[in-house]
Amino acid sequence: MNNEEALGIVETTLREQHLSKLQVMVFRQAWEEQSYYAIAKTSGYEVGYVKQTGSQLWQLLSQAFGEKVTKSNLQLVLKRKAKELDRKSSVVKISHNSSPIKHYPVQIDWGDAPDIAPFYGRNEELSTLKKWILQDGCRLVGLFGMGGIGKTSLSVKLAREIQGEFDYVIWRSLHRAPPFEEFLEELIQSLTISQDIKLSHNFNHLILQLLTCLRMHRCLVVLDNIETILAPCDRSGGYLPGYEGYGQLLKCLGETNHQSTILLTSREKLQEIALIEGKFNPIRSMVLTGLSEKAIQDILRIKGDFFASTEEWAVLVERYGGNPFTLKIVAGTIQYLFNSSIPNFLESLEEDTSVFGDIRYLLASQMERLSDLESEIVYWLSIAQKPVTFSELRTDFVPQVSLADFLEALTSLERRSLLEKVTSTIKKKTQTLFTLKPLLMDYISNRLQEEFLQKLYS
Ligand SMILES: Nc1ncnc2c1ncn2[C@@H]1O[C@H](COP(=O)(O)OP(=O)(O)OP(=O)(O)O)[C@@H](O)[C@H]1O
Ligand SMILES: [Mg+2]
Numbered sequence: 073m074n075n076e077e078a079l080g081i082v083e084t085t086l087r088e089q090h091l092s093k094l095q096v097m098v099f100r101q102a103w104e105e106q107s108y109y110a111i112a113k114t115s116g117y118e119v120g121y122v123k124q125t126g127s128q129l130w131q132l133l134s135q136a137f138g139e140k141v142t143k144s145n146l147q148l149v150l151k152r153k154a155k156e157l158d159r160k161s162s163v164v165k166i167s168h169n170s171s172p173i174k175h176y177p178v179q180i181d182w183g184d185a186p187d188i189a190p191f192y193g194r195n196e197e198l199s200t201l202k203k204w205i206l207q208d209g210c211r212l213v214g215l216f217g218m219g220g221i222g223k224t225s226l227s228v229k230l231a232r233e234i235q236g237e238f239d240y241v242i243w244r245s246l247h248r249a250p251p252f253e254e255f256l257e258e259l260i261q262s263l264t265i266s267q268d269i270k271l272s273h274n275f276n277h278l279i280l281q282l283l284t285c286l287r288m289h290r291c292l293v294v295l296d297n298i299e300t301i302l303a304p305c306d307r308s309g310g311y312l313p314g315y316e317g318y319g320q321l322l323k324c325l326g327e328t329n330h331q332s333t334i335l336l337t338s339r340e341k342l343q344e345i346a347l348i349e350g351k352f353n354p355i356r357s358m359v360l361t362g363l364s365e366k367a368i369q370d371i372l373r374i375k376g377d378f379f380a381s382t383e384e385w386a387v388l389v390e391r392y393g394g395n396p397f398t399l400k401i402v403a404g405t406i407q408y409l410f411n412s413s414i415p416n417f418l419e420s421l422e423e424d425t426s427v428f429g430d431i432r433y434l435l436a437s438q439m440e441r442l443s444d445l446e447s448e449i450v451y452w453l454s455i456a457q458k459p460v461t462f463s464e465l466r467t468d469f470v471p472q473v474s475l476a477d478f479l480e481a482l483t484s485l486e487r488r489s490l491l492e493k494v495t496s497t498i499k500k501k502t503q504t505l506f507t508l509k510p511l512l513m514d515y516i517s518n519r520l521q522e523e524f525l526q527k528l529y530s
Contacts, residue, residue, distance in 0.1 A: 193367025217360035220397025362394015380414035459505030
């Protein structure tokens with residue numbers, strides 16, 4: 073019996089379930105008595121991940137065949153199974169030239185994922201994320217960044233490009249803040265679409281049921297807009313009352329062994345990830361920064377032609393931090409009020425740095441989530457109008473608070489992607505300076521001016 077025939081028996085026995093691409097690779101090479109190291113080498117995956125996939129595969133086969141299957145007794149069990157099937161005359165005869173086993177996701181459910189075409193740039197980010205997920209076998213990946221920077225778009229683009237590597241692909245947005253148990257039940261049902269599964273009424277058992285699905289199959293689950301269920305004004309990254317179960321679930325999904333990937337997007341970095349992420353851990357995070365000038369030009373050209381020199385494009389993109397959401401709004405204004413002339417628009421900004429339209433709502437909604445101390449730091453940074461050092465900020469600007477509170481607030485602002493860090497070297501001494509993202513700086517200055525005028529005329 074060759075490995076194709078053996079795989080045919082496995083597929084027949086597993087019926088509704090399908091092996092993932094890597095499971096098939098491990099099976100074939102284990103059949104040829106290759107070591108995990110050799111499999112890792114030819115497949116390009118890390119050896120730890122290949123071993124983990126192998127152990128999950130033997131577990132799956134043990135359940136299916138009703139006896140212990142290991143890498144070393146694989147041939148023995150399969151040959152016996154083939155004889156049994158032959159005896160019952162129900163064996164699926166497989167020719168030596170049979171075509172390779174087909175792989176396709178059992179279930180793809182895009183939920184309310186937006187249509188992302190056309191998509192520009194982010195090649196580096198895409199290849200890093202693919203490496204983390206497909207080669208390094210990361211279980212939990214966080215995609216963080218300011219509102220409008222492109223988290224959702226990148227998550228959809230990535231999921232579409234790698235969907236063929238998974239048995240299940242599920243995309244869910246949490247923007248309506250679904251209650252935890254409802255969400256968990258729905259997720260388990262989506263991952264067991266072809267099985268008749270009885271859902272537990274016990275919260276911990278439900279988490280275990282989900283883990284079983286994530287172990288049995290290679291699933292990609294994208295959870296968008298996680299910030300919706302995080303408590304505002306909470307520096308510790310806590311959850312809204314009643315939503316703490318999500319935190320427990322994410323912790324468990326990061327710490328427990330399974331062969332799936334959960335990709336999260338959030339405007340605020342999650343505590344569960346911040347604490348355990350690492351270059352050598354299967355838990356990683358990426359903070360998205362602005363898009364390149366080229367990508368922004370491509371996005372805006374869909375709206376129409378703009379008049380600008382290369383330098384003027386650069387000034388515009390930098391001013392709005394390469395944020396595609398804000399730049400799309402600004403582009404509309406430039407078209408209607410400035411005859412599509414970027415220099416004319418930039419000139420108007422020299423007199424008045426007003427932040428307008430939906431950009432205001434976006435920034436206001438991010439500001440509303442800050443604690444009092446975080447707001448205070450933001451206001452002081454805006455008054456400073458230039459990057460300041462840690463000690464300047466602590467001693468000159470922000471009223472005396474304990475160092476612990478101050479550090480926590482500064483870390484929290486960083487996790488919300490609102491701070492900008494600048495490194496400067498004076499007399500061979502390198503120091504880190506803090507300032508606000510340029511757009512936030514303008515917005516806070518506008519707000520301070522408005523508050524001042526209101527006080528003056530009231
Ligand atoms: N790489 C890209 N190519 C083309 N358009 C993009 C790209 N990235 C983002 N956009 C566009 O920019 C806008 C904002 O993107 P997106 O909704 O993905 O941001 P977000 O970070 O998820 O924002 P939020 O925090 O509000 O959810 C959308 O209109 C989207 O289509
Ligand atoms: Mg989004």
